[in-house]
Amino acid sequence: MTRSQEESRGRTAEAARLAERLAQGDRRAIARGISHVEDGTPVGRALLDRIYTLTGRGHRVGITGPPGSGKSTLVDHLSRRLRERGLRVGVLAIDPTSPFSGGALLGDRIRMRAATQDEGLFVRSMASRGSLGGVAAATYEASEVLEAAGFDWILIETVGVGQSELEVVELADTTVLLLVPESGDAVQVMKAGIMEAADIFVVNKYDREGGDRRSQDIETSLEISGWNRGGAWRPPVLPAVASRGEGIVELLEQIDGHFAHLTRDDDSLGRARKDKIERRLRALLRRALLDRATRGARIDERLEEALDRIAAREISPYRWVETVLADWMPSGEE
Amino acid sequence: MEEKIRVLVAKPGLDGHDRGAKVIASAFRDAGFEVIYTGLHQTPEMIVDAAIQEDVDVLSVSVLSGAHMTVFPRILDLLKEQGVTDMHVIGGGIIPNEDAEKLVQMGVGAIFGPGTPTTEPIAYIREWYAKRKPA
Structure with missing residues (x-):
């Protein structure tokens, strides 16, 4: 051998x-x-x-929202409630990797006090490692590991997001978007593309000024964006004060409701997941192709060689890319 | 994708002095480590449980309360009970030299006293990791 x-x-x-x-x-x-x-x-x-x-046996729930909107606290409370129901819960909590040092400070456990000495609860912190979509490149794979280990629910807590980091939608069956009363007006909400992304909206810290107005803004945006196409799920807008555990039961009811909607007939969950699986297959293939194609292409070396000349404006980056490609895939001509 | 050195920074006990732990956690991050910071008031059981879930390479434990001679041996025992042989425990805080020596004999990798520049534990962890994982 x-x-x-x-x-x-x-x-x-x-x-x-x-x-x-x-x-x-x-x-x-x-x-x-x-x-x-x-x-x-x-x-x-x-x-x-x-x-x-x-895999595929768990209910994957994505929890996303801006920094400081209370994601970790909400996940902590959700986990407790689910544990009370006797369900096994896996949590993936993603925090950003520093683009400067490559290091990361993962602090979501601080607020997850439920996560100790309970065999039915597993919490893992993940650094985003350069991924920009609000989750890590391996979050999907990590959730598969948790499913294979028999966890019934997988809660995926994203990095604190702005307007476009919504990759969690591709991983989750149900996406919950947390906003706070200060999150911006209706136009901000509509701009973000999150009207299509979220299955459930939560206005957290509802006891602060403007909570009811924020809820109304979201409702209005939902009306305008025409959610009510045949048989579609109508995203609810829920108030919550996660730090006091308020609104958690209602949120769980809605998550259950959404999952019931997804599984309303034999094949509906399969259909919902198939679209995502197809996109995932394409992404996996792209990654594998790129890996294989760039193997032995000395990209780093060639980059190093060209850097000074490009910075000095002697050759253009566009020309450089063409030259490298031509060496490495001579048959690229169309 | 490359492997990252993962370090759990934990602060056991009842005192609320977590400035040191925060300083070291930030320094570790700036050194390129992935740092899991668990916050205050952790029991040795909670620390070991978190370290296992997070699959860390190093447990960095800060003790200023004087309880180091109970906390560190307990952590080492729990790791042994769980069959964990590949995690390295280091410590910091206010720990007299003779206690530090005893702890090292028990299996703690190193103890860093007050005023140690953060570069020291960073260099120590890198060296330990390189020796543990031959390329």
Whole structure:
């Protein structure tokens, strides 16, 4: 057996061991599995392949909203309620990676006090690692690991978002958008493209001034954007004061309602997920193609060589890209 | 994608002095580590439980309350109970030298006293990680 065959066998064996342990709910295996998929290791890829048939059983709920809107606090309360129902809950909490150091300070656990010494609750912090969509590149894969480990609900808490970081919609069955009374007027809300994105709106910190006005703005925007096409889900707008646990029960009822809507007939959830799976397949393929195509292309080296000349305006970046491409894919002519 | 060094910064006990822990957490982030900061008033059980879920490489524990001779041994015991052999525990805070020596004998990697420049634990962690994970 060659060395690479041996290595590949070792990886398959390790992935198999991890898959078996995590399916039994072994917390260390779950944690290690998430690390592997997060780091994009060969073991991680083998693991995802192996556990795929165990995924798709959980209800994935995305919680998004601007910084300071109370996402972590809300997730903490939601987890407690779900645990009271006897459901197993996995939480993925994403915080931004610093573009300057590559490091990250992940502080969502501070507000998640429920997350200790409870086998039915697993909380993992993830750094965004350069992804700009409000979640990490591996958040989808991490939620698959949690599903394979038997968690009934996966709560995905995004980075604090502005107007466009709505990638969580692609991962979640149900997307909850948190706003606060200060979140801006109706035009801001409409601009953000979030009218289409959110399945449930929550105006958190409702006890502060302007809460009712914010709710009305959202309702108005929903009317204008014409949500009521045949059989569509009408996103509710809910008040909450998450820090006091107010509005949590009502929110859970609506999340349940939305899931009931998604599963209203045998195939409706499948249909809703299939669109997302198709987009995901395209993205995976694109990533794999790019990886394979750029292997051995010495991109970093060539970049280094060209940087000074481009900065000095001796050659244009457009010319450079064409030259590199021509060397590496000579048949690119159309 | 590259691997990142993941560090849990924890602050056990009842005192509310978390400035040191925050300073070290920020310095670790600026060094390129992924830092999980758990906040105040953590028990050793909570710290170890969080470290396992987060699959960290290093537990950095700050103790200023004088309880270090109970907190650190408890953390080491819990890790052993859970079968965790690949996480490294380091500490900081107000810890007399002779206690620090005892803790290191028990299995704590290193203790950094007050006034230590943040570059020291950073260099220490990098070195430990490089030795642990041969490329």
